[in-house]
Amino acid sequence: MRRYLMAGNWKMNLTPSEAKKFALELAANIKDLDKDVDVMIAPNFASLAYVKEAIAGTPIKLGAQNMNDNEKGAYTGEVSADMLLDLGVEYVILGHSERRDIYKEDNALINKKVKFALAKGLKPVLCIGEHLEEREAGVTADVVKKQLEEGLKDVSAAEMANVVIAYEPVWAIGTGKTATPEIAEATHQDIRNILTNLYGAEVAENVTVQYGGSVSDANVDNLMAQKNIDGALVGGASLKLAPFTKIAKFEKV
Ligand code: PEP
Numbered sequence: 001m002r003r004y005l006m007a008g009n010w011k012m013n014l015t016p017s018e019a020k021k022f023a024l025e026l027a028a029n030i031k032d033l034d035k036d037v038d039v040m041i042a043p044n045f046a047s048l049a050y051v052k053e054a055i056a057g058t059p060i061k062l063g064a065q066n067m068n069d070n071e072k073g074a075y076t077g078e079v080s081a082d083m084l085l086d087l088g089v090e091y092v093i094l095g096h097s098e099r100r101d102i103y104k105e106d107n108a109l110i111n112k113k114v115k116f117a118l119a120k121g122l123k124p125v126l127c128i129g130e131h132l133e134e135r136e137a138g139v140t141a142d143v144v145k146k147q148l149e150e151g152l153k154d155v156s157a158a159e160m161a162n163v164v165i166a167y168e169p170v171w172a173i174g175t176g177k178t179a180t181p182e183i184a185e186a187t188h189q190d191i192r193n194i195l196t197n198l199y200g201a202e203v204a205e206n207v208t209v210q211y212g213g214s215v216s217d218a219n220v221d222n223l224m225a226q227k228n229i230d231g232a233l234v235g236g237a238s239l240k241l242a243p244f245t246k247i248a249k250f251e252k253v
Contacts, residue, residue, distance in 0.1 A: 005231035007040040008238025019047035023054035063091035069112040081120035107150030132171035172213025188228035217246035
């Protein structure tokens with residue numbers, strides 16, 4: 001049985017003091033969860049230690065927004081897997097479209113990060129998704145297939161138990177344009193089929209595949225009602241206490 005993962009990507013928002021205050025308030029709202037639901041928040045690196053303290057003793061899990069693919073050394077400005085683990089991080093978001101588009105991360109680098117995270121015992125959240133021109137050209141399934149094949153290269157079937165996929169159509173991120181539940185579900189079904197071809201049906205059935213792109217408290221229940229949508233990766237709405245609380249505690253309809 002796959003698990004639901006409701007996650008907040010705070011991006012480069014909230015100072016450490018603001019992040020701590022928000023996390024304490026969120027933690028007060030989320031003291032218990034259904035047994036098949038996980039909630040994760042991914043603050044900026046500078047806030048990880050504060051947020052870890054704020055969510056201690058609650059079911060909220062800690063995530064990071066990126067990670068370097070090397071053990072340690074002369075990589076100015078970078079953060080290693082061991083540093084994240086030392087701060088209690090469990091999940092690491094990799095291949096977010098902002099990393100791909102702004103920082104030119106390609107599938108090969110993202111794959112190195114995914115494998116390194118897994119080898120270290122971190123759970124990668126591998127982000128994939130098409131740009132608007134690709135959707136309009138009808139090549140969405142090809143784009144996500146390539147991102148999955150190259151991003152998961154040499155990741156074993158056993159390791160897939162610790163991998164989360166986040167399908168985030170780039171045209172829906174931060175734009176207020178959510179994919180309809182039906183559009184999202186169609187691509188999630190394609191993703192499940194691609195994972196089936198790569199790893200077999202049993203592994204593919206158990207992979208958590210999140211949807212991301214303007215998820216809000218108003219649309220979360222309908223998105224989560226889809227058969228192949230197993231969670232949400234939330235940007236903007238994860239910075240608002242009441243909406244994110246509602247997203248984390250979505251209604252199963
Ligand atoms: C994101 O950046 O991962 C995201 C989905 O952002 P938003 O929810 O703001 O669209």
